[in-house]
Amino acid sequence: xxxxxxxxxxxxxxxxxxxxxxxxxxxxxxxxxxxxxxxxxxxxxxxxxxxxxxxxxxxxxxxxxxxxxxxxxxxxxxxxxxxxxxxxxxxxxxxxxxxxxxxxxxxxxxxxxxxxxxxxxxxxxxxxxxxxxxxxxxxxxxxxxxxxxxxxxxxxxxxxxxxxxxxxxxxxxxxxxxxxxxxxxxxxxxxxxxxxxxxxxxxxxxxxxxxxxxxxxxxxxxxxxxxxxxxxxxxxxxxxxxxxxxxxxxxxxxxxxxxxxxxxxxxxxxxxxxxxxxxxxxxxxxxxxxxxxxxxxxxxxxxxxxxxxxxxxxxxxxxxxxxxxxxxxxxxxxxxxxxxxxxxxxxxxxxxxxxxxxxxxxxxxxxxxxxxxxxxxxxxxxxxxxxxxxxxxxxxxxxxxxxxxxxxxxxxxxxxxxxx
Ligand code: ADP
Numbered sequence: 076x077x078x079x080x081x082x083x084x085x086x087x088x089x090x091x092x093x094x095x096x097x098x099x100x101x102x103x104x105x106x107x108x109x110x111x112x113x114x115x116x117x118x119x120x121x122x123x124x125x126x127x128x129x130x131x132x133x134x135x136x137x138x139x140x141x142x143x144x145x146x147x148x149x150x151x152x153x154x155x156x157x158x159x160x161x162x163x164x165x166x167x168x169x170x171x172x173x174x175x176x177x178x179x180x181x182x183x184x185x186x187x188x189x190x191x192x193x194x195x196x197x198x199x200x201x202x203x204x205x206x207x208x209x210x211x212x213x214x215x216x217x218x219x220x221x222x223x224x225x226x227x228x229x230x231x232x233x234x235x236x237x238x239x240x241x242x243x244x245x246x247x248x249x250x251x252x253x254x255x256x257x258x259x260x261x262x263x264x265x266x267x268x269x270x271x272x273x274x275x276x277x278x279x280x281x282x283x284x285x286x287x288x289x290x291x292x293x294x295x296x297x298x299x300x301x302x303x304x305x306x307x308x309x310x311x312x313x314x315x316x317x318x319x320x321x322x323x324x325x326x327x328x329x330x331x332x333x334x335x336x337x338x339x340x341x342x343x344x345x346x347x348x349x350x351x352x353x354x355x356x357x358x359x360x361x362x363x364x365x366x367x368x369x370x371x372x373x374x375x376x377x378x379x380x381x382x383x384x385x386x387x388x389x390x391x392x393x394x395x396x397x398x399x400x401x402x403x404x405x406x407x408x409x410x411x412x413x414x415x416x417x418x419x420x421x422x423x424x425x426x427x428x429x430x431x432x433x434x435x436x437x438x439x440x441x442x443x444x445x446x447x448x449x450x451x452x453x454x455x456x457x458x459x460x461x462x463x464x465x466x467x468x469x470x471x472x473x474x475x476x477x478x479x480x481x482x483x484x485x486x487x488x489x490x491x492x493x494x495x
Contacts, residue, residue, distance in 0.1 A: 083108040083152035083391035086142065086168075088132070088161025090115045092454075094368045094439070095157045095383075102383035106393060108152075111145060113138075115160050132164050142168045153390035155343070159233050162186050162363045177363060181339030185363040188230050188270055191338060195358055198337035201330060202358045203272040210255035211266040217251070218244035224274035226305070227254050232261065234367060237450050240274055240305025247271075250306070257451050275359070277352035279303050280317060282331050283366050283374070284345040285385060285398065291332045291345060294382065295374055295400050296324060300470055307449040312473055313370060314406035314466045323351060330356040344386050369437060369458045373405040403462055406469040408477055410456040412440070412448040416484040418456070419443065427479035432463040432472030436480075445487055456482060 085108050089096045096112065103110045113128040128145060130138045142164075145151065153174060156165040166182030169175065177185075184190040195202035203226075208217060227250045229237040237257050239250035251269070258267040279299040284291045297313040317324055331347045344365040350357045365371060371382040377397030388395050418440050427436055438457035440446060446456070461472040 083393070084111070084149055085109070085387060085391065086111050086113055086128075086145065086151050086154045087157050088113050088115070088154065088165050089157040090160045093158050095365070095371075098369075098371055098381065098383045099155075099157050099387070102381055102387050105381075105384055106387055106391065108387060108391060109149070111149070111151075113142065113161070132160060135164065135167065138164055139168055139171055143171065146172050152392070155386065155390050156364060158367070159186060159362060159364055175342065177340050177342055181341070182363060184338045185340060185361065186231060188228060188360070189268070191361065192270070192272075194337045194339075195334060198333060200334045200337050200358050201355060202334075203275050205270050205272045207268055208251075208271055209266055209268050210251065210258065214248045214251050215244075217271075218247045221247060221271045222273050223247075224305075226272045226274050227251055228270050228272065229254060229258060230268055230270060232453075233362070234453050235308040235310065235449055236453050237269075238308050239450050240308075246306070253450065274305070275350045275352065275357045276304070277350035277357070278319075279348060279350050279359075280319070280327060281313060281366070282327060282345070282347045282349065283382070284331065284335075284347070285389060286335055286340050286342055286345050287389065289336065289341045291328070291335050292398050293328055293331075294376070294385070294398060296327065297406075298466065309411040309449045310409045311411060312406060312408045312470060313366075313373070314404065314470050314473075315373065315400070316404060316466060318466050319351065323356070327351070327356045330358055331361070334358045334361050343390065368407075368409055368455060369439070370407045370409070372435075372458075372460055373407045373462075375401045377401060403464055404466045404469045405462045406460075406466070406473055408459040408461075408473040410438075410459065410477065410480070412446045412452055412454070412456055413482070414446075414484055415448055416446055416486050417443060418446050418482065419485050420483040421456075422481040422483075423479040427459070427476040430472055430476045430479070432461045432468060433476045434460040434462055436460070436476065446484060 115132040116129040130141045154165045154168050156162045163182045166177045166179040189207050192205045224242045227239050237254045241247035241250045281297040283295040284293050295315045296317040297315045298317045301311045347361045348359040374382045421438050436459050440456045459476045461469045463469040
């Protein structure tokens with residue numbers, strides 16, 4: 076008798092501007108899964124599209140009703156957040172529908188930097204000292220009582236948005252005001268909570284993992300060879316495998332596992348940032364999602380499996396061939412936005428592509444649109460990918476390729492004047 080293969084039905088939660096969705100859709104095709112995409116859309120902008128649910132993730136009851144109705148009509152095998160925005164909704168919807176995923180409390184802690192810091196402190200996970208503050212506080216008084224250097228940061232943004240270092244009271248007041256203005260724009264006018272943390276000096280790494288029944292399986296450890304000393308913390312180069320001594324890598328794995336346990340994550344992707352100094356690894360941040368931007372292109376597992384396929388296979392309960400990264404050293408450079416303005420042109424791409432080791436260059440910022448650098452911005456100019464015999468060669472290729480690129484960015488006002 077022929078066996079019937081049940082095709083998994085996956086719901087992917089994402090945002091309209093996500094860099095990550097195409098890679099997940101390609102992976103779903105590779106495992107022959109049926110996919111429905113739920114896009115976080117304010118009700119006013121929601122237009123029905125085939126195969127898409129347009130839902131407002133912040134309206135939890137309505138979002139859960141929409142997902143419940145989809146499940147009743149076409150039963151779901153799993154619900155997966157593609158980016159940070161869907162982490163909590165995925166956990167709530169899975170709990171409501173009896174699908175396995177992380178507990179909603181764990182998902183909430185993975186999304187809220189204050190909750191996360193409290194859980195780390197309680198579990199003894201090395202993590203910066205912190206203090207919860209609010210934008211309506213008397214900043215001049217507050218500035219006299221926080222430690223220096225410190226970092227101010229929002230509770231729920233990502234990609235280093237709104238994260239600012241301050242070395243003295245004047246810088247602290249300016250940073251807190253700047254963060255308040257950003258939060259007014261992003262979350263609506265009002266009083267906003269934010270964190271002030273002790274600044275942890277050191278070398279930074281990013282750990283990419285998959286959590287299975289509470290156990291962290293390390294997929295890749297990336298070094299971030301550019302110093303990240305502030306005042307803003309733009310990501311640039313990631314290179315794997317790490318060049319850190321094995322004993323330090325073991326300590327990084329242990330701190331990450333302890334951090335995931337402290338937050339209560341049991342399943343799914345894990346992306347963690349840690350800083351290493353003479354006192355060992357410090358957990359800066361942990362998220363229940365995979366690496367951002369287009370960076371996952373640097374990773375392949377087993378024979379030739381992309382990261383997103385591992386994540387979908389785990390969620391759908393399908394076998395995973397291997398969690399071992401394949402290939403030599405690999406790396407990516409997220410090209411930072413050097414200044415605000417309108418991107419008018421990019422030159423040098425062809426020359427950069429000829430640099431040995433360069434695999435591809437993807438300029439993702441559209442021409443003639445405004446660019447916003449950190450700490451307010453949330454995008455990159457693009458990505459450079461490289462591979463090579465060892466991490467040092469990969470890093471050198473990325474730097475050489477970046478040096479070839481010339482971006483013409485004109486001030487927004489100048490352009491408007493010329494257009495008139
Ligand atoms: P996001 O989730 O927006 O990426 P993070 O908390 O991870 O925010 O901070 C972004 C970056 O800012 C980190 O990768 C790190 O380089 C830097 N950073 C954040 N907090 C600290 C801290 N307490 N000490 C030193 N650097 C920090």
